[in-house]
Amino acid sequence: MNDIKEIKNQYLKSYELFENSLNGERFSSINGIRKEALSKFSDLSFPTVKDEEWKYTSIAPLLEHNFIPSFDKKHLTKNQIKKFLFESLESNVVVVINGHFSEELTNINKAPDGIEVSSIAKAISLNSPLIGKHFGKYADFSKHIFTSLSTAFTKDGVLIHIPESKIVDQPIHILFITSSENEKLLIQPRNLFVAEKNSQVTIIEHFVSINSGIYFTNTVTEIVVGENAVVDHLRIQEESKSAFHIGRMDIDQERSSNFSSHFISLGASLTRNDFNSKFNDEGGECKLNGLFLTENNQLFDVHTLIDHAKPHCNSHEHYKGILNHASRGVFNGKVIVRPDAQKTNAFQENNNIILSQEALINTKPQLEIFADDVKCSHGATIGQLNKDALFYLKSRGLGNEAARAILIHAFASDVIQSVKVKAVRNYIEEILSGKFNPPEESK
Amino acid sequence: MLEIKNLHASIDGKKILKGINLKINTGEVHAIMGPNGSGKSTLAQILAGREDYEITKGEIIYEGKNLLEMSPEDRAREGIFLAFQYPVEIPGVSNTNLLKTALNEIRKYRGLEEVDAMEFLSLIKEKTKLVELDQQLLSRSVNEGFSGGEKKRNEIFQMAVLEPKLAILDETDSGLDIDALKIVAKGVNTIKSKDNAVVVVTHYQRLLNYIIPDFVHVLYQGQIVKSGGKELAFELEEKGYDWVKEEKNELVTN
Numbered sequence: 001m002n003d004i005k006e007i008k009n010q011y012l013k014s015y016e017l018f019e020n021s022l023n024g025e026r027f028s029s030i031n032g033i034r035k036e037a038l039s040k041f042s043d044l045s046f047p048t049v050k051d052e053e054w055k056y057t058s059i060a061p062l063l064e065h066n067f068i069p070s071f072d073k074k075h076l077t078k079n080q081i082k083k084f085l086f087e088s089l090e091s092n093v094v095v096v097i098n099g100h101f102s103e104e105l106t107n108i109n110k111a112p113d114g115i116e117v118s119s120i121a122k123a124i125s126l127n128s129p130l131i132g133k134h135f136g137k138y139a140d141f142s143k144h145i146f147t148s149l150s151t152a153f154t155k156d157g158v159l160i161h162i163p164e165s166k167i168v169d170q171p172i173h174i175l176f177i178t179s180s181e182n183e184k185l186l187i188q189p190r191n192l193f194v195a196e197k198n199s200q201v202t203i204i205e206h207f208v209s210i211n212s213g214i215y216f217t218n219t220v221t222e223i224v225v226g227e228n229a230v231v232d233h234l235r236i237q238e239e240s241k242s243a244f245h246i247g248r249m250d251i252d253q254e255r256s257s258n259f260s261s262h263f264i265s266l267g268a269s270l271t272r273n274d275f276n277s278k279f280n281d282e283g284g285e286c287k288l289n290g291l292f293l294t295e296n297n298q299l300f301d302v303h304t305l306i307d308h309a310k311p312h313c314n315s316h317e318h319y320k321g322i323l324n325h326a327s328r329g330v331f332n333g334k335v336i337v338r339p340d341a342q343k344t345n346a347f348q349e350n351n352n353i354i355l356s357q358e359a360l361i362n363t364k365p366q367l368e369i370f371a372d373d374v375k376c377s378h379g380a381t382i383g384q385l386n387k388d389a390l391f392y393l394k395s396r397g398l399g400n401e402a403a404r405a406i407l408i409h410a411f412a413s414d415v416i417q418s419v420k421v422k423a424v425r426n427y428i429e430e431i432l433s434g435k436f437n438p439p440e441e442s443k
Numbered sequence: 444m445l446e447i448k449n450l451h452a453s454i455d456g457k458k459i460l461k462g463i464n465l466k467i468n469t470g471e472v473h474a475i476m477g478p479n480g481s482g483k484s485t486l487a488q489i490l491a492g493r494e495d496y497e498i499t500k501g502e503i504i505y506e507g508k509n510l511l512e513m514s515p516e517d518r519a520r521e522g523i524f525l526a527f528q529y530p531v532e533i534p535g536v537s538n539t540n541l542l543k544t545a546l547n548e549i550r551k552y553r554g555l556e557e558v559d560a561m562e563f564l565s566l567i568k569e570k571t572k573l574v575e576l577d578q579q580l581l582s583r584s585v586n587e588g589f590s591g592g593e594k595k596r597n598e599i600f601q602m603a604v605l606e607p608k609l610a611i612l613d614e615t616d617s618g619l620d621i622d623a624l625k626i627v628a629k630g631v632n633t634i635k636s637k638d639n640a641v642v643v644v645t646h647y648q649r650l651l652n653y654i655i656p657d658f659v660h661v662l663y664q665g666q667i668v669k670s671g672g673k674e675l676a677f678e679l680e681e682k683g684y685d686w687v688k689e690e691k692n693e694l695v696t697n
Contacts, residue, residue, distance in 0.1 A: 410535025
């Protein structure tokens with residue numbers, strides 16, 4: 001392993017290059033935040049397994065590489081990105097290549113007037129009031145070294161603004177494409193989605209890779225769900241199997257807002273996700289669902305935090321894991337119910353299926369309840385495919401592979417069925433079918 | 444069709460079957476009766492290929508092939524069907540999906556074309572009528588939330604769709620009311636032909652009023668202690684299993 005100090009110095013050194021690449025932008029309003037984050041980054045240490053929050057996830061493999069921030073825009077053709085598109089979702093597509101917003105490949109055709117879908121870089125350079133009002137307000141970088149790294153190097157990403165009472169019927173499909181061969185790029189898309197009062201939108205964050213190279217995606221997304229607004233969020237993580245992915249999402253929920261998220265994770269050699277949602281007012285609904293499939297030596301880690309800071313809010317969380325080979329998974333779901341958050345309903349569940357002897361999952365629900373009139377529950381299960389069910393299926397003529405595939409599908413089905421966007425639902429089904437080799441006729 | 448020769452089997456070191464001999468020809472209906480714990484279900488499960496049992500001695504020849512060397516799925520594809528004593532609930536898998544996959548896997552194995560959606564639908568419709576199964580149950584998960592009677596009828600329904608050569612009913616009659624029992628019997632009698640065989644494993648004589656067996660075997664302590672025609676079932680009903688137990692014990696003491 002390289003000296004960790006040296007790794008950090010490399011990042012600090014590349015900041016100078018980064019600043020040069022900013023041109024005039026360096027005088028923008030957020031440069032102060034960048035500088036502050038850089039100094040935090042310099043102060044903070046990389047987490048080790050001695051940190052409670054990183055107990056089961058060693059980032060040592062990540063620190064073996066010198067990743068270089070991706071400063072240059074890369075161009076891809078329509079043909080190169082075609083395979084990542086969903087057939088029925090081609091009307092609102094946003095393309096981000098190596099962390100840079102691609103104006104030429106982005107197409108927003110079916111959205112009402114007034115909707116803003118643009119590059120964060122552009123919004124910063126135009127001193128957009130949205131940036132001033134929301135940027136960095138939810139994803140606190142003071143304690144999280146990767147968030148400070150993202151914030152310090154903030155350059156580009158996606159800004160979505162849905163003005164008051166606007167309804168966007170067609171989902172917005174954002175493709176974060178990495179095209180990196182041997183450059184060991186550090187890719188840091190930084191996103192801000194703001195749905196104002198009474199608005200409604202569905203946003204799909206889709207992380208894909210053109211090559212199977214080693215790179216590091218460190219992404220931060222901040223989402224503001226305004227009063228009575230409805231945001232349906234989906235994230236599909238299909239990074240290169242050699243890549244590292246550290247993703248953070250912070251959701252600010254206003255009065256009677258409704259946020260739901262589905263996270264489907266397949267790729268990367270190491271994935272760490274921190275999803276934090278906070279109810280800032282009464283009547284909110286938050287749903288965090290997820291499905292992760294790991295194989296070989298993959299490590300998947302999700303830490304979620306739902307902060308019931310106000311009364312009369314409901315949260316539902318359901319994560320399912322399917323772990324094969326020598327892969328590992330970590331689920332840590334924390335729910336805080338603050339003293340005045342009476343009448344809170346908070347339900348959390350994590351179910352896992354282990355398909356091999358070597359796979360491992362660490363699951364930890366954490367309920368911290370400081371109010372007395374609440375309904376909260378949590379549960380976690382770890383198991384194998386049901387032997388009786390396998391025999392039953394085989395006794396009807398299904399082969400071993402087909403029987404396993406059917407049971408794996410069945411295990412994942414409730415989370416898949418809760419995905420509202422049909423194209424995504426079908427896509428997940430396809431992935432499962434491809435992975436677990438079902439009989440021809442059910443494909 | 445099926446010949447079981449001196450079959451010994453145990454589970455977790457406990458001997459369950461201690462030398463079963465049984466020959467079944469096509470066109471025959473055999474009833475296997477016996478008190479609880481005599482090894483009836485074990486025999487049924489071993490025929491279907493359950494791997495929990497250890498075969499310590501003996502062999503099973505099915506249509507000239509060594510059955511014990513075949514996987515459970517290949518046995519099903521070769522025409523063996525077990526109606527489970529306790530049908531398994533499989534949340535998330537619809538009955539239709541299971542049946543269509545099963546039917547096509549079996550057809551593929553036999554070199555037949557897969558059935559298309561229309562053919563399958565009309566087949567399903569016909570067979571649900573046979574066992575008076577509510578068609579709405581088909582879109583639901585396999586056996587999930589089914590009543591006891593629905594589960595048993597679902598087994599017979601699957602049997603009717605898959606048309607096995609050797610159907611084994613493991614206590615399908617247990618816990619059924621008389622109407623459900625008649626439906627089960629009707630299902631079996633409809634698929635019965637000179638080209639297939641049925642083995643009815645049961646604790647009670649009642650089902651045999653509706654499915655008339657050619658042979659009745661009494662299983663006790665892992666062995667067939669008595670075989671006879673259908674009148675043996677009536678005799679058992681009258682005298683109870685103690686009668687057989689006594690005979691067997693006499694046999695041992697002599």
